[in-house]
Each structure stands twice: as C-alpha cells, then as structure tokens.
Amino acid sequence: AVRFSYAAHLMLVFPIVFYPLRVNIDGLLFPTAPSLTTSNLRFGSITAGLIAVIFVGANFIPSIWDAFQFTGATASVCIGFIFPSAVVLKDRRNRATNRDKTIAIFMIVLAVFSNAIAIYSDAYALFKKT
Structure with missing residues (x-):
C-alpha cells in the first residue's frame, strides 16, 4: 500500500511540478524569446532534456x-x-x-x-x- 501511494503521488504531482520547471528553464535559457507555446522545437527539446536529466537522476539515486x-x-x-x-x-x-x-x-x-x-x-x- 505504501509503494502504491508513492507511485500515485509521483504520477499526480509530477505534471504539476514539471510545468513550472519547464517554463522557468525556458525563461532562463531564452529570456528574449516569445512564449514557449509558440515554438514546438524549443518545447520539445526542453522537455526531452529535463526528462533525460530526471531519468538519469532517478536511476543513480x-x-x-x-x-x-x-x-x-x-x-x-x-x-x-x-x-x-x-x-x-x-x-x-x-x-x-x-x-x-x-x-x-x-x-x-x-x-x-x-x-x-x-x-x-x-x-x-x-x-x-x-
């Protein structure tokens, strides 16, 4: 039951935390660029990069x-x-x-x-x- 609650918690909280993380990383890397919703390439590359970092961190912790x-x-x-x-x-x-x-x-x-x-x-x- 405890493992299930951890898994459910991570599945429900991850999108809530990931969205502002992606927006803030975009603001740090591209401060003068237009909104993140206007560029699919930038959106995809930031998302893939963040997921790769999170995946590597999850495997090594x-x-x-x-x-x-x-x-x-x-x-x-x-x-x-x-x-x-x-x-x-x-x-x-x-x-x-x-x-x-x-x-x-x-x-x-x-x-x-x-x-x-x-x-x-x-x-x-x-x-x-x-």
Whole structure:
C-alpha cells in the first residue's frame, strides 16, 4: 500500500511540478524569446532534456530517502532564511532600513553556508554508506 501511494503521488504531482520547471528553464535559457507555446522545437527539446536529466537522476539515486534528505535540506533553508531575506531586499516601497537590508544579506550568507554544510554532511553520509 505504501509503494502504491508513492507511485500515485509521483504520477499526480509530477505534471504539476514539471510545468513550472519547464517554463522557468525556458525563461532562463531564452529570456528574449516569445512564449514557449509558440515554438514546438524549443518545447520539445526542453522537455526531452529535463526528462533525460530526471531519468538519469532517478536511476543513480539509490533510495528515495536520499533524495528527500537533499530536498529537505535545501527547501528548509530556502523557506526559513533565503525567501524572507529576498523579500526584504526586493522592498519596492522602501520600508526596509539599511539595517534591515544588512541583516537580510547576512541571513542569505548564513543560509548558503548552513545549506552547504547540510548538503555536504548528507553527501558524506551517502558516500560513506556505499
């Protein structure tokens, strides 16, 4: 039952996550190009490339729990530190003081440092185990 629920979850969530991933990759690679819906070649190549990367990653990750460790380490740091600090730095109404912006930059640096340590420890434990 647990394996079935994982499979059903992945089948239902993958399209929801894959669409914004494809749109954002298109925006990063082709910032001045027209909408992704206008170019079948670009749509197909980005989709095939992303599916190939996901397929290779799925075959080389030994356990789903390893993927959860890396995802959790990254997501928790982003949600807890980076996103709130980025909101302060992107303040368009100038409500944040220079002290607030300095603290936000410090928080981003601290988050990147702690995330690097978390990912390193997860990777070290993964490679030490095998």
